[in-house]
Amino acid sequence: MNTFQGYRRPNGEVGIRNHLLLIPTVICANQVVNRISQLVGDTVAIPHQHGCSQIGADKDRTFDVLAGTGKNPNVGGVIIISLGCEVIDPTALAEAIRVTGKKIEVFDIQSIGGSVKAIQHGAELARKMRAELDQEQKVAIPFNELKVGVKCGGSDATSGLASNPALGVAADSLIAEGGGIVISETTEIIGAEHVLAERCRTPEVSDKLYYIVDRFEKEVERMGADMRGGNPSPGNIAGGLTTIEEKSLGCISKCGTAPIEGIVEYAEFIPANGLYFMDSPGNDIECVSGMAAGGVHIVCFTTGRGTPTGAAVVPVIKITGNKKMYERMTDNMDVDVSELLDGTLSMEAAGERIWQEIQEVSNGKQTKAEILGHNEFSINRIGPSL
């Protein structure tokens, strides 16, 4: 069986990276977290704007994204840094992550006596935990335990013609190995949902797909504006995409041809095998952060306009079908499939090129986004700040 070298976690899950993650429960702890990350190398900080003055489903969403990011199997250890009076409960967050059996520490800035002491305490914890994590050994893992998210961003016409269908071929290769694929971006199936609905495993899954699209479209209607200009974005339009329907129809090929087994909510845990749909906005960073919180190991990201997007705890593989952009932005692109458009590369070979890259990145190869330190993180909001 085809295998890669990864980390076997205490709960049986596998990681392809061994991150030490520093989570601020609230924006007020961001600076302390950033300073600890500067002091101790090979740590990942996820500063964010949220964690207080939130209620209900909006508060739950922030909690779920923070907990899911901590639970992601690419994370070997977690330090939670709280202010001490915020809405997100640091103890509950620690408990939610602790079920995975990974190393976890939690403290708050108010009890410890301010920023300087908190930075010192956090840095000492981080140094010890990093040293322990570095002792862990990789083992052989079969590819049927790999979960990959598929995403497109900064799309142009080459996305629908070349990079998305090529990624779909690679997605089918992982499914054939027994692995899992997740597609999301509810906004970007508007106008193409009938095509995906036909591929849902059961009528219940199909009904839920229509339901989440309707829910999203009602939110757009509530804003009282044409979504064109927001999505498709000005850059999408400059690249030749005219309507959200056209963009959506070009988007959906990136998940391959497998049946859709189920629909998960934003940041919800994604079951291991087969193809799933996650309800999420099209916004690149919110979407990738939601998939990472759902437990994917890698995100494959197609782009025609070009974007540097990375993610905090998962490698992001950037794929393009736009030759001119590839030559301009080679710094940010991992896989070029633009020869598809001049007829010198078959769709099958383009898909194989992406599948090879997925295997190499699983085995430890650094993506361009990782090398450049692109560890973007963002939490989707569904309510107002109080």
Add this chain to the structure above:
Amino acid sequence: MAEHIHSGAEALVMDGKDHVATAIQDLQAGSTISIMKQGLLSELFVVETIPFGHKIAIEAIEEGTSVRKYGEVIGRATVLIPQGTHVHVHNVEGIRGRGDRAGSDQSAEAKGAKQV
């Protein structure tokens, strides 16, 4: 969907039902180009300059027509679009996600079309 993209064309038609081809080079006004449709090359006269990645009408598209690409509806023609001209935001509007039309007859019509 484009399983195999062949060389020798300047624009690609993704499905037999489509009204448009996508330019895979910049297309110059007054030139005659080759378009690829279902594995067959044919010629098309370019009436106005079309940038790389943008769409060209492969036939005249009447006002109000549901415009197709990938064999599916990508929007509605707001004016008559002559053959060989640029198909984009100036002559095609989206039917979906139209909060600006929420509650109007056109919005209700769009919802009705959703299950097609």
